[in-house]
Amino acid sequence: MNLNAYLARIGVRGPVKPDIDGLRRVHRAHALSLTYENLDVQLGAPSDRSAANAFDKIVNRRRGGWCYEMNGLLGWALDEIGFRVTRLAGAVMREKSGDDVIGNHLVLLVEIDDARFICDVGFGSGPIDPFAMREGPISIGAFNYRLSDLGSGWWRFTEDERMGAMSYDFNRAVDDEAMLERQCRFLQTDPxxxxxxxxxxxxxxxxxxxxxxGRVLRILSPRGENKSLIETADEYARAVRDVFGVECPDAQKLWPAIMRRHLEIFESASAF
Incomplete structure (x- = not known):
């Protein structure tokens, strides 16, 4: 594992200082350069949560990753740069599912002097910049998020409603790697x-x-939303490579399962 190779992968040149400007620089570059994806889970190739695995996959093989990999790699890099990083066991949609889901998301807490920031490049639709651990609205570009103090040490991040208003909870005191490991295994293996x-x-x-x-490609910007339907295995593989920048030679193999899942959800091959 090599920090310079990671920085080159995300397009960051020159030295990075462990200050707020350096944090924003690395976080934004990672968010804009790398793709959130779960194709290995779909292909039946579960991965571990190690930073070494994430580095090989994302830097060497030019893939993307899911939260354990994307935030795991970012957390390793920030630590190498000199930031104070804590890995927290987050809980996506705890507001509906309760404490059983704690650990189904990896969240990074970065402390700079007396300031605390949440870093998350592994939520897919989350902010491209780190945000202060402070209750209230968060506006980054044209997208609006919210951080709520739930009491008892728990906080809730809620994404822009145009993304679906998904949320995750986290707690500074909940940094249990065993919880993260159990959920990581469950999410990769349970039907x-x-x-x-x-x-x-x-x-x-x-x-x-x-x-x-699945087959539904969605593009969301301040100018509006555009949705289209992928029609063939070849078109799917091209979108993986050309739209999302992911080098996955086995992407076409997913097509039969993607078609089956589409029919389960929409009951028609042409609906979306």
């Missing part, structure tokens, strides 16, 4: 896991968010 059921890719390009869930 009820949404990561097992749906192939997902997401990436940012400044103020535009691209997502592909």
């Amino acid at each position: 009820s896991s949404p990561f097992m059921q749906n192939a997902v890719l997401q990436r940012w390009a400044e103020d535009t968010h691209y997502s592909m869930r």
Whole structure:
């Protein structure tokens, strides 16, 4: 693992200082250069949560990753630069599912002097910049988020409603790696896991968010929303490579499962 190779992968040149400007620089570059994706889970190739695995996959093999990989790699890099980083066991949609989901998301807490920042390049549709751990609205570009203090040490991040208003909770005192490990294993192997059921890719390009869930390609920007349907395995593989910048030679193999899942959800091959 080499910090300079990671920085080159995300297009950052020159030295990076462990200050707020350096944090924003690395976080934004990562968010704009790398794609959130769960194709390995779909291909039946579960991965571990190690930074070494994430580095090989994302830097060496020019893939993307999901939260454990994307935030795991960013957390390693920030630590190498000299930031004070804490890995927290987040809980996506805890507001509906309760404490059983703690650990289904990796969140990074970075402390600079007396200031605390949340860094998250692994939520897919999350902010491209780090944000202060302070209750209130968060506006980054044309997108609006919110951080709420729930009490008892718990905080809730809620994404822009145009993204679906998904949320995750986190607590500075909940940094249990065993929880993260259990949830990581469950999400990659249990048939009820949404990561097992749906192939997902997401990436940012400044103020535009691209997502592909199964066959549905969605582009969201301040100018509006555009949705289209992927029609063939070849077209799907091209979108993975050309739209999302992911080098996945086996992407075409996912097509039969993607078609089956589409019919389960929409009951028609042409509906979306």
